[in-house]
Amino acid sequence: MKNFTSVHDVPDIPKLVNEAVEIKKYPLQNTTLGTHKTLGLIFLNPSLRTRMSTQKAAYNLGMNVIVMNMDKDSWALETREGVIMDGDKAEHAKEAVAVMGEYCDIIGVRSFPGLKDKEADYREEMLNIFLKYVGIPVVSLESATRHPLQSLADLVTIEELKKTKKPKIVLSWALHIKALPQAVPNSFAEWMLAAGHDLTITHPAGHELSEDFTRGAIIEYDQSKALADADFVYVKNWSSFNDYGAVSNRFPDWTFDGKKHSLTNEAKVMHCLPVRRNVVISDEILDGTHSVVIQQAGNRVFAAQAVLQTMLEEME
Numbered sequence: 001m002k003n004f005t006s007v008h009d010v011p012d013i014p015k016l017v018n019e020a021v022e023i024k025k026y027p028l029q030n031t032t033l034g035t036h037k038t039l040g041l042i043f044l045n046p047s048l049r050t051r052m053s054t055q056k057a058a059y060n061l062g063m064n065v066i067v068m069n070m071d072k073d074s075w076a077l078e079t080r081e082g083v084i085m086d087g088d089k090a091e092h093a094k095e096a097v098a099v100m101g102e103y104c105d106i107i108g109v110r111s112f113p114g115l116k117d118k119e120a121d122y123r124e125e126m127l128n129i130f131l132k133y134v135g136i137p138v139v140s141l142e143s144a145t146r147h148p149l150q151s152l153a154d155l156v157t158i159e160e161l162k163k164t165k166k167p168k169i170v171l172s173w174a175l176h177i178k179a180l181p182q183a184v185p186n187s188f189a190e191w192m193l194a195a196g197h198d199l200t201i202t203h204p205a206g207h208e209l210s211e212d213f214t215r216g217a218i219i220e221y222d223q224s225k226a227l228a229d230a231d232f233v234y235v236k237n238w239s240s241f242n243d244y245g246a247v248s249n250r251f252p253d254w255t256f257d258g259k260k261h262s263l264t265n266e267a268k269v270m271h272c273l274p275v276r277r278n279v280v281i282s283d284e285i286l287d288g289t290h291s292v293v294i295q296q297a298g299n300r301v302f303a304a305q306a307v308l309q310t311m312l313e314e315m316e
């Protein structure tokens, strides 16, 4: 596994999931594997879970960690080709990224989409600059179109909690007040389908995701039908893909609450966090016994550790 930027980088999904499950049982079994190796964590956008869980995973493997919050700690980066750099960007990403590669053995990068220019976002400009110029393995900490560390943790959580071989998994759009990326739902759909799960996606008309990620899923516009007998409900808002980046608050009844939950098969309720209470999911659900969002966030450590461990083992 040279890089970890999507499910397509993973040669054996069940093996990686099993490794994460084993690491959860014995997180300190490999505390010298990463001795004298450095992980760089480069954030172009805010983070709580990704930053702390990946840092903890690296420490569990004995790695050193350098964290850069680019907006506060470094120079503003130019990404355009052939540009005359007489504006506010002091350094081109080509040099900055190549230099980071001199100081680290593995690098993680978080770069959100602008949600203005679909083609530019879906070209993954910043992630691709890292892949081209850094010269060391790259781990996506959430890119413009995918969040693979989150999806791996989600899959581990489902494997831990499922009561049948083929649980009914539903990805349900939810209300929000801001334009959010499609990265989490794209990635969740891609990982669930690649892992062989049946997936139903429900959302209002106009919030279709790109078929590149959802091909093979059932798309059900009637949320009540979609939720019927669900074993897992992954609640998530995303802005429109077709009317790119548009925010819709025309669907107030898409907040996930107890009434919607009563349609399910006592479903476990998932969300990647952060979550806006009583907009996306109601208090009664988040404070109730069906929510698994904290377990899900806890599993981010073991997902990240499985990925880093695989990369370190391949360096030996």
Ligand code: CP
Residues within 6 Å of the ligand: 046, 047, 048, 049, 050, 051, 142, 150, 272, 273, 274
């Ligand atoms: N779920 C997730 O990636 O959380 P952060 O944005 O806080 O890292």
